Amino acid sequence: MLDKTFHLSDRELLLAADRELPARRQVGVREHLAGCASCRARMSEMARTLGAAAESCRGLPTPMPPPSAARAQLRLRLTELSRQPRHSRAFWIGSWAVACGVVLAASIGLGALLGRRTAHSFGAVDHTAAVFLLPRADLTPGMARPVNLTDICGTGGRPQLIPVSLHERVFESYGADFRRSAEYELDYLITPALGGTPDARNLWPQPFTGTAWNAYVKDELELRLHRLVCDGALDVGTAQLELASNWIAAYKRHFNTERPLRDYAASPLTEHDGDLLRGELEELGLATPEDSANGPRLLAMVQAGRQGTVLRVLSLPAGE
Amino acid sequence: MSPRATDSSIELPPLLALESARATDAAGLEEEVLDLFDTFRDSLLRYVCAFGISVSDGEDLVQEVFLALFRHLRGNGGRSNLRGWLFRVAHNLALKRRAQRRREQDRFHADERAAHLVLDPVHNPEEQLTDREQRERAMAVLNALPERDRHCVHLRGSGLRYREIAQVLGISLGGVAKSLTRSIARLQRAIEG
Numbered sequence: 001m002l003d004k005t006f007h008l009s010d011r012e013l014l015l016a017a018d019r020e021l022p023a024r025r026q027v028g029v030r031e032h033l034a035g036c037a038s039c040r041a042r043m044s045e046m047a048r049t050l051g052a053a054a055e056s057c058r059g060l061p062t063p064m065p066p067p068s069a070a071r072a073q074l075r076l077r078l079t080e081l082s083r084q085p086r087h088s089r090a091f092w093i094g095s096w097a098v099a100c101g102v103v104l105a106a107s108i109g110l111g112a113l114l115g116r117r118t119a120h121s122f123g124a125v126d127h128t129a130a131v132f133l134l135p136r137a138d139l140t141p142g143m144a145r146p147v148n149l150t151d152i153c154g155t156g157g158r159p160q161l162i163p164v165s166l167h168e169r170v171f172e173s174y175g176a177d178f179r180r181s182a183e184y185e186l187d188y189l190i191t192p193a194l195g196g197t198p199d200a201r202n203l204w205p206q207p208f209t210g211t212a213w214n215a216y217v218k219d220e221l222e223l224r225l226h227r228l229v230c231d232g233a234l235d236v237g238t239a240q241l242e243l244a245s246n247w248i249a250a251y252k253r254h255f256n257t258e259r260p261l262r263d264y265a266a267s268p269l270t271e272h273d274g275d276l277l278r279g280e281l282e283e284l285g286l287a288t289p290e291d292s293a294n295g296p297r298l299l300a301m302v303q304a305g306r307q308g309t310v311l312r313v314l315s316l317p318a319g320e
Numbered sequence: 321m322s323p324r325a326t327d328s329s330i331e332l333p334p335l336l337a338l339e340s341a342r343a344t345d346a347a348g349l350e351e352e353v354l355d356l357f358d359t360f361r362d363s364l365l366r367y368v369c370a371f372g373i374s375v376s377d378g379e380d381l382v383q384e385v386f387l388a389l390f391r392h393l394r395g396n397g398g399r400s401n402l403r404g405w406l407f408r409v410a411h412n413l414a415l416k417r418r419a420q421r422r423r424e425q426d427r428f429h430a431d432e433r434a435a436h437l438v439l440d441p442v443h444n445p446e447e448q449l450t451d452r453e454q455r456e457r458a459m460a461v462l463n464a465l466p467e468r469d470r471h472c473v474h475l476r477g478s479g480l481r482y483r484e485i486a487q488v489l490g491i492s493l494g495g496v497a498k499s500l501t502r503s504i505a506r507l508q509r510a511i512e513g
Contacts, residue, residue, distance in 0.1 A: 010501040011494075018482045020493055049504045049511070054477025056459040057366060067361050070379050074357055077383065078350045078390055227376075232425045 008032060013043045066283065068276035069302045072269055076299075132174065132184070133213050134246060135204035139173050140189050142244030143202040147195035153230035162186060162198055169200055176205045183207060185215035190243045191222040194229060194236060213248050216300055217260040221251045223303075228254075269299070277302050353390045356402065363478040364410050370474050371414040373421070381417055385410045404484035407475060411488050461510040465503055472499045 008016070008029060015021050016029045033040055167186050171178045184205040190196030206215045225242065228234035242250040255261060277298040278288050284305040288298070361382055368378045388409050393399070462470055468489060475485045482496045489496070 010504065011497040014497045014500055015482065015493070020482055045508075046504050049507050050473065050476060050500065052458050052511075053462055053473045053503070053507055056456075056462060057370065057474050057477045064362065064365070065375060065379065067358070070361065070383065071354065071357060074383055074386055075350065075354060077387060078353060081387060081390060082347075082350065230374075231421060 008039045010046060013046060066280045068280040069299060072273045072277055072299050075269060075273055132205050132207055133211060135189050140204045141201055142189040143197045143199040144190045144195040144240050145197050147236060149230065152193060152195060166200060170203045171205055174205055187215055187218065190240045193222060193226045194239050212260045217251065218247055219300060221247055221254060224254050274298060281305065349390060349393055353386055357386050360406055364406060367407065367474055367478060368410055368414040371418050373414060373417055377417060381413050384413055401484060404487050407480060408488045457510055458507055461507050469499045469503045472496055473503050
């Protein structure tokens with residue numbers, strides 16, 4: 001039995017609240033509290049203070065990004081991990097390398113979903129797509145506006161839309177069939193996340209499929225470069241130049257590989273993942289693509305939408 | 321999910337009934353990890369961001385935590401307190417990531433642009449003190465606390481029991497109580513004063 005003339009210490013009150021005191025002491029404290037209004041008041045006062053502090057923590061970070069993309073990405077990576085032998089060191093290294101590697105994930109199963117199973121092994125190139133692997137230097141030298149780190153490393157811009165007329169013009173200049181536009185991403189050579197502008201001289205039709213070096217792989221490089229720039233590890237100008245000169249070479253350099261890091265046969269994303277991603281797209285004010293069951297593409301769109309890079313043609317009904 | 325302290329008593333965070341869930345196959349394990357992701361992603365992300373890590377870096381880091389969890393469970397690792405486990409791994413990865421970022425920034429240009437980037441808005445208590453809002457004052461005081469004290473408050477706010485906090489931070493139970501007592505006193509002085 002505790003003496004009522006003495007009060008419990010704050011420390012003891014805290015521990016008692018979590019039932020972490022030795023059993024006998026716990027009983028004594030409970031009895032004391034029953035008869036001591038002052039200690040009870042102190043106990044609830046401390047709880048209030050801690051609660052308020054915790055409440056302040058709950059508001060951060062602002063804004064809290066929705067979990068859909070991260071969840072989908074996690075699922076892809078878990079599936080990948082399941083397929084690998086245990087304790088593979090390569091995965092660890094790989095997974096750090098692709099830290100934000102949405103896009104790799106995005107290459108999963110695209111071929112299968114589009115009904116064009118990847119007959120191409122890594123490195124092999126489809127001739128119809130080959131011309132667009134890299135943009136033509138005369139048509140698409142790359143254009144960027146002057147930017148500083150505050151502009152590009154903040155919360156991310158608003159999604160931009162490219163007028164259909166511009167989209168058509170770019171296809172025309174490349175001699176690409178606009179009716180097959182869904183197979184291509186009208187991609188920025190220099191990503192807007194690094195200052196690239198929506199200018200015909202900075203756009204080209206980049207294939208989603210038919211080659212291992214597809215639009216998703218380039219997105220992956222863009223994320224990597226953006227990260228490096230915002231970490232202060234790479235100059236913006238250098239990053240722009242790397243994208244504009246030869247993005248495939250840059251990819252090989254930055255990921256220390258001769259081939260894109262991943263190629264999957266099927267997407268393990270479930271309907272639930274798809275719903276979450278579509279929900280986020282809606283929040284971003286972006287239309288879902290026609291093949292909205294395509295998880296990797298949804299994921300790539302969400303990422304692009306968050307980054308404020310163009311949601312390209314996908315967000316505009318084709319042929320409108 | 322997180323416990324709210326009420327006026328009358330300090331509520332205990334519920335212990336997770338995770339011990340019973342034992343997925344054996346890889347697919348079941350994936351679902352289990354994703355369920356835990358749904359439950360803890362937000363609070364883990366908040367926790368690692370409190371280390372001054374950017375949100376996008378934080379998102380990567382949280383992914384790593386759950387990949388590590390998958391490996392842990394697949395290797396028949398213990399399930400006795402997965403909540404504590406998650407926060408402990410997140411804590412360690414966050415420390416590592418922050419140190420790594422600082423090294424990178426030091427190595428490359430330490431000019432004012434880079435300095436601007438590492439400045440977490442959360443870590444600027446003086447400015448925030450000018451705001452009258454009580455909540456912001458609490459926040460400012462919180463940010464002015466020694467890092468370990470701040471982590472204690474944050475982890476408690478994330479629903480961890482003192483015992484779990486002690487494990488995450490690698491300190492004793494008494495250490496947690498002492499830290500929180502100190503923080504409460506400072507917070508109260510700031511709010512009332």
